Amino acid sequence: MKFLIVGLGNPGNEYAHTRHNIGFDVVNAFVTRHGGSFRNDRLAYVAEVKWKGKKFVCICPTTFMNLSGKAVKYWMDKEKVALENILVIMDEVALPNNKLRLRPAGSDGGHNGLKSIHESLGTTQYPRLRFGIGNNYPRGMQSEFVLGKWFKEEEPIVKLKIEKAIEAIELFATSNITAAMNQVNNKEFAPE
DSSP, X not given: OEEEEEEOOOOSGGGXXXXXXXXXXXXXXXXXXXXXXXXXXXTEEEEEEEETTEEEEEEEESSOGGGHHHHHHHHXXXXXXXXXXXXXXXXXXXXXXXXXXXXXXXXXXXXXHHXXXXXXXXXXXXXXXXXXXXXXXXXXXXXHHHTSBOOGGGXXXXXXXXXXXXXXXXXXHHSOHXXXXXXXXXXXXXXX
């Protein structure tokens, strides 16, 4: 069983640990937890980890968000990963920051990374894990908010949700998407 775990974000230090790069942060944390390390490869930073008899090809595209689909398509074809074994992790302004939402398919919801993946794969039928970042910004300031760093008071919940997102990836791979959805979709996360 082989899985392609995709963290969406933008390459470059100026984007590191911003809300828009939470996909990178989740995938990095997953790879670190399982003793892997990234290499700079074609269109992406790539790490391979094995866990419970499964192989995870983890990528953080280096194409910039709007061209993420090129990297996803390339690695999906190269590694021969089935569509239902792809999991894309990204930020979501339409979800409050205490929520995660896992779905087997769906629209791009205005997210440029997903839009690019739809164009490259020619389908919306692939699983995605949306990491709520909330919409705590003044009108017209969405882009600054999304590309900004987390507020200090958000850091504990972000840390907790990264842990929960790793658990969701593991459950997605070892059990099934329905079990994983039951674990995350209706929960409101709050640090102890």
